[in-house]
Amino acid sequence: MADGGNGTPLKVAIIGSGFGGLGMAYSLKQSGIEHFAIFEKARDLGGTWRENTYPGCGCDVPSHFYSFSFEPHYPWAWRYAKQSEIHAYQHHVAKKYDLERHIRYGMQAIEMAFDEARALWTLRFANGETVQAQTVVSAVGQLHQPAYPNIAGRERFAGKSFHSSAWDHDFDLNGKRVAVIGTGASAVQFVPEIAPKVGRLHLFQRSPGWTFPKVEKQFSRFERWLLDTFPLIHDLDRLRIFIICELLAAAYNGNRLLAYLVTSISKLQAWWQVRDPVLRKKLRPDFPIGCKRILLSNAWLPALTRPNVEVVDDAIVEIVETGVRTADGRLREVDAIIYGTGFKATQFLTPMRVRGLGGKDLHQTWAKGAEAYYGMAVSGFPNFYMLYGPNTNVGSGSIIYMLERQQRYIARLIEAREAHGWDYLDLRAEAQAAYAAEMQRRSAGTTYSGNCQSWYKTADGRNTNNWVGSMMEFSRRLKQPVLEHYRGVARRLPAEKVA
Numbered sequence: 326m327a328d329g330g331n332g333t334p335l336k337v338a339i340i341g342s343g344f345g346g347l348g349m350a351y352s353l354k355q356s357g358i359e360h361f362a363i364f365e366k367a368r369d370l371g372g373t374w375r376e377n378t379y380p381g382c383g384c385d386v387p388s389h390f391y392s393f394s395f396e397p398h399y400p401w402a403w404r405y406a407k408q409s410e411i412h413a414y415q416h417h418v419a420k421k422y423d424l425e426r427h428i429r430y431g432m433q434a435i436e437m438a439f440d441e442a443r444a445l446w447t448l449r450f451a452n453g454e455t456v457q458a459q460t461v462v463s464a465v466g467q468l469h470q471p472a473y474p475n476i477a478g479r480e481r482f483a484g485k486s487f488h489s490s491a492w493d494h495d496f497d498l499n500g501k502r503v504a505v506i507g508t509g510a511s512a513v514q515f516v517p518e519i520a521p522k523v524g525r526l527h528l529f530q531r532s533p534g535w536t537f538p539k540v541e542k543q544f545s546r547f548e549r550w551l552l553d554t555f556p557l558i559h560d561l562d563r564l565r566i567f568i569i570c571e572l573l574a575a576a577y578n579g580n581r582l583l584a585y586l587v588t589s590i591s592k593l594q595a596w597w598q599v600r601d602p603v604l605r606k607k608l609r610p611d612f613p614i615g616c617k618r619i620l621l622s623n624a625w626l627p628a629l630t631r632p633n634v635e636v637v638d639d640a641i642v643e644i645v646e647t648g649v650r651t652a653d654g655r656l657r658e659v660d661a662i663i664y665g666t667g668f669k670a671t672q673f674l675t676p677m678r679v680r681g682l683g684g685k686d687l688h689q690t691w692a693k694g695a696e697a698y699y700g701m702a703v704s705g706f707p708n709f710y711m712l713y714g715p716n717t718n719v720g721s722g723s724i725i726y727m728l729e730r731q732q733r734y735i736a737r738l739i740e741a742r743e744a745h746g747w748d749y750l751d752l753r754a755e756a757q758a759a760y761a762a763e764m765q766r767r768s769a770g771t772t773y774s775g776n777c778q779s780w781y782k783t784a785d786g787r788n789t790n791n792w793v794g795s796m797m798e799f800s801r802r803l804k805q806p807v808l809e810h811y812r813g814v815a816r817r818l819p820a821e822k823v824a
Contacts, residue, residue: 334445337361337739338458340434340677343372345464345712345728347415348393350424352732356740363424364450366433370419372466374411379492379511380518382408385539385621389559390566390723393418397563398556400549405541405621437461438680439707444748444816446708459749460708460739463674470676472667474506476641483646486662489515500524501660504649506641508534510618512665516634517624526634527657529641529649533607535591535614539621571795573721577615578793579770588614598626607638615720615772674711681706682751694787696761698810699803701731704757707749707814708742710735716764717799718790720773726796730803738806747813756810767793 336358339346342365353361369375384391388401391411396418402410419425433451440447448456471488473479479486487493489511502525505512512528513536520526544552552559576583591614599605608629610617629636639651648658679687685705697703700717701710712731719727742750768774768788792799 333360335360335362335456335458337460337462338446338448338456339363339462339464340448341365341372341464341466342370342419342428343374343464343466344393344415344725345372345466345732346370346462347418347424348725348728348732349462349464349712349735350427351393351395351418351422352729352736353739354422354424356736358736358739361427362456363428364432364434364448364456365428365430366451368430370425370428371412371415372464373490374408374415377490377492377511378408378494379489379515381514382511383514384411385510386570386723387562387566389563390570391725393725394729396421398553398559400553401544402549403541403543405539434677436678436680437709438684439682439709441682441707442816444708444814460710462710462712462735463677463714464712465674465677466713471664473664474641474666476506477643479644481646482644482648482662484648484660484662486664488664488666496661498522498661502658503527504529504657504659504662505665506649506662507531507665507667509665509667510620511667513620513622513625515663515665517622517628520628520631520634524633525659526631527649527659528629528634528636529651530607530636530638531640532612532617533610533638534617534620535588535610536594536620536622536625537587537591538594539623541623567722567726567796570719570722571797574719574795577720577772578767578795584614584772591619595626599630601630604630604636607636613772616774618720679706679709681709695789696757696764698752698757698760699731699734699799700792701735702752702757702811704752704754707751710738715789717792719796720791722796727792727799730800734803734806738811741806741808742813745808745813746815748816749814750811751814753810753812756807764788764793 337353339349339361342363346363350361350363367375384406387404388406391406392399392414399414399417431452432454434448435451436449437446445457445459446461448458448461471490473488485493485496498519499522501523503519503523504527505516506529508528508530516528572583573587576587595605595608599608608626628634637651639653641649642652643650645656648656649662650656674687681687682705687703687706690703690705695715697711697714700714712728713724717727718724738750765787771793773788773791
């Protein structure tokens with residue numbers, strides 16, 4: 326039985342080494358907990374920022390807010406950081422706060438089960454190893470499993486095809502005929518990068534998205550000097566971004582005046598950048614802004630007006646050996662197909678199998694849609710927590726802000742459990758039910774409930790991904806654990822020694 330330590334069960338096992346896992350490790354250290362390990366399936370840390378390397382990949386949250394509060398003054402080169410810069414920041418944090426020694430690479434978790442008699446989780450990994458831990462924290466996030474469209478004949482295509490999250494950098498796109506399927510946040514970034522290189526680009530659009538201007542630039546040498554010399558300027562800019570994000574979130578969460586203002590700016594951008602009224606009509610959504618993730622870009626719409634780019638809104642009926650056929654019967658022959666179709670965001674924790682009390686299977690419990698108390702805890706799964714779980718994504722804001730509140734909460738919950746002498750804490754079913762009902766009730770008043778196909782929702786339209794309030798509200802509600810919402814259990818048998 327391996328545990329990565331001194332032969333005793335780990336206090337905490339963390340699955341994943343992205344922002345969730347790294348921040349969780351920091352919070353544990355702040356609580357004086359050192360006997361933990363981060364299990365990472367790959368050979369490097371970073372999560373989504375390690376895996377997504379497509380051209381133009383970057384963040385649509387400004388750098389000064391897309392960073393940990395305990396490490397805010399990083400010398401960012403770009404106002405909106407690029408993928409490589411964010412990945413470098415993650416390595417910087419891991420090294421500075423002594424997190425690297427806790428990471429075990431090449432450890433893909435496939436199954437975990439709770440032993441009630443011993444109050445321990447047993448984790449099984451793809452390489453055959455097993456690990457025991459008192460507490461498990463899943464930090465695998467929502468955006469790590471590529472989603473492919475259910476299109477007939479997809480496997481028959483004889484050319485080159487790949488998903489944006491597994492970009493083939495060895496394939497030369499210059500002069501090629503390329504089909505891009507999908508118009509989400511990834512496509513918005515890579516299409517403007519590849520459009521000038523390819524011979525012909527066919528963009529297949531299921532539904533358009535609302536765009537919004539993005540003030541994207543490198544910091545000048547003088548700006549960099551100011552920020553490094555006077556950290557208060559950095560902090561004030563972080564506060565400014567926070568306030569703007571909260572206002573945008575209010576627009577999504579029912580404020581009609583703000584929603585009208587944001588929609589008007591988006592329409593003005595489309596009018597300014599797309600002068601062809603036929604194309605502009607094709608690119609205008611028929612659902613409220615925020616129903617799908619807003620597309621921050623100054624380059625997306627101009628790229629679609631290029632003479633070598635065609636926006637196709639006819640439905641795809643099949644993919645054949647030479648290209649893509651649409652409902653009008655037309656076949657567009659291409660050399661490559663790039664899937665910008667996002668991730669299986671509503672399929673939380675898959676393909677891991679999680680079994681709680683009495684062998685209860687988490688995915689069977691979630692058969693009608695995932696739900697968790699503040700996106701972290703599920704009744705019947707003691708000492709098991711999630712980061713970036715159900716209803717914790719933000720339509721506007723920084724997920725790192727949300728993660729830090731969860732990370733501190735979980736660390737405090739572990740402290741409280743140990744202080745009370747409990748072997749495990751199990752969320753009460755009534756607390757989970759009340760919270761889930763609140764999320765769905767409040768979702769009805771947001772733009773997320775609009776008539777659009779979005780990764781925020783399940784196939785039947787249930788919002789399982791997005792938080793429905795402000796970031797400030799989330800922070801306030803997670804300030805301290807409400808222990809009455811949990812059932813604390815102390816076994817009669819002596820607890821196994823844990824370092």
